[in-house]
Amino acid sequence: MLLESAPMDASALLAPLNPRQREAVTLPAGHALVLAGAGSGKTRVLVHRLAWLLQSGEASPFGIMAVTFTNKAAAEMRERTERMLATPVRGMWIGTFHGLAHRFLRTHWQDAGLPEGFQILDSEDQLRTVRRVIRGLELDEARWPPKQAQWFINGCKDEGRRPADLGTPEGDPWQGGMARIYGVYEETCQRGGMVDFAELLLRAYETLRDNAGLLEHFRRRFGHILVDEFQDTNAIQYAWLRLLAGDGGRLFMVGDDDQSIYGWRGARIENIQRYPEDFSDVRVIRLEQNYRSSANILDAANTLIAHNQGRLGKNLWTEGRRGEPVHLYAAFNDIDEARFVVGRIAKWVEDGGRRDDCAILYRVSAQSRIMEEALLQQGMPYRVYGGLRFYERAEIKDALAYLRLVANRDDDTAFERVVNTPVRGIGARTVDTLREAARGGGVSLWRAAARLVADGALGARAQGAVRGFLELVEGMAGRYLEMPLAEQVDNVVRDARLREHYDKEPGEKAQSRKENLDELVTAAREFHQAPGDGNEAEMGELDAFLAHAALESGEGQAEVGQDSVSLMTLHGAKGLEFPVVFMCGLEEGLFPHQNALDEAGGPEEERRLCYVGITRARERLFLSYAESRRLHGQELHQQPSRFLRELPREVLEEVRLGGTVSRPVAASAFAAADGEYRLGQHVRHPKFGEGVVINCDGEGAHARVQVNFDREGAKWLVAAYARLQAT
DNA sequence: TGTCCCAGCATTTTT
């Protein structure tokens, strides 16, 4: 690694920090909670803390563990620390919860009760496996939706519960059924040597808990444990940290309860609240000075978040300028909103700004399309974050499934994925037979298939097809043994005839799929196993690559390289910042989202999400809502979001478009209904003339009537609540 | 066995 600077001495290391940050960085050994507000230098404190521990001799790299949630955050922390110390840091455990748990399990697979070559199931693999289990149990998928079962299983694992812990489910058939599915799923995974994401954490936790020697070893080793985004930890992650810390360890937790937005996937905001109670001697430090946003933006954020109850409490402040007011735009509809946003970006660029400076944030991904259309129309380059990532693409997963079978013939998920991909005449009927045999014999699909072929128990056609498949994979396994990884990947694509398979697909898809397969070979060529710390068993190259693919699903979209606008969900924006931010769709039901409003704690989490969005902005913040919006092919008329009312009037400024307003068009209109309307009823509007009622919703004052007006082929949007008259 | 069409469904997402 190339390092440009000389190592800093301790005072140089502390020089750029403010007093609070410095206090946190130089805390003496002991437990700490750093409440780091948005833009207060959270990562900086973590990195400096690492560097300080190492440089002051307080700890050796071997004695430090640093945990994050994303690979990106882990990589950034490592890089910045190494740059600061001007030397690569060896032996330190730095990574994601899942990555570290995986590392632990690879070394201690025997203690964990896993086969040496266990494979990682990503969410999609897990869902397929769950579905297979449900079908195997001959349960009705409508009553036992695989998605919900997956949710149930992961929920249990996140809480540390095994099927045996669920008790006898008298009186609750739903819970009983789910528990049964969970139990069989667990057996299936264990038999196939498959480990899902939640299992990585739970298994690592249990192994440590039940193995005094191991626990003692790791407790002695890691004198310092640093945790990023503490507010996002779930029950098992926190339990694991507490277990590791024991009596002697030191937990250095950094987080912000106001930015907890992952409650819906198991994050426990309570962890951050109970931590000072669980350990008696926790030093709490608040970082409240913000280096990112203008005072107006901070005022908006502070006032908004103050509406939440039970906060640990923080108030962001800045020495910086007051800045522009926060702009608010009330759009007629979503198209108008998009045009407004793009117009403002164009203006920013005209004035010398970069498109890179601008981010469009929205609550649901479905909102991106209308924005994309507007951007496209203006020929403005943009990049949508999120979506399918590289290792999640079908063609990549197909190729990897072959490799997984090469590595582990008992991997049923991989088997099912490619047994008939490319089509080789093994249809649903035959696969059913295989499943039945596997279930009956308590063996994997591979073994069942091998036995059926050997016994000649299949029909002639199926017999040949299945034998062909078995021989194909065995052939691969035999030949690949001595090959370097990249060559194995290259060969698997050729041997399985995947390119030919995708060629049959219509459109441009085939081309991009083939390019992705080429890219996979490149990825394999460039893949280097993360260096261990010398105490670990070395993994095979193929196993390591497969684990890498599951744990780091790769970028969503290749780097564009050119100056472009960023589009992402509010969740996706966490941790980022932009000079210009547009927060769109501030409407009741959309943001806060209706589904969240129906959940306990949902409204507050939505507010935190809004807080996260606001605090992404450095200079200029635009909020917008639409009176009417087309979503899922339905015209929606929602009230402006409650969050808008909760913002301080003084910092808001409503944007009015000068001159004639060009009214965007839409197919229908709503009206408040004084009288009673029926579907199909003809009505008259003073301006738009004759129309037909196509939708009635609600009663009395809350009633809404949707009317279709058709005038000379043109379609019109009527401002909401126009008066109608029955004709 | 493989393909095509239509019904049902649609927060947020990392590992």
Added chain:
DNA sequence: TGCTGGGACA
């Protein structure tokens, strides 16, 4: 409105 998965059909 646009995708997915299951069932009907060739």
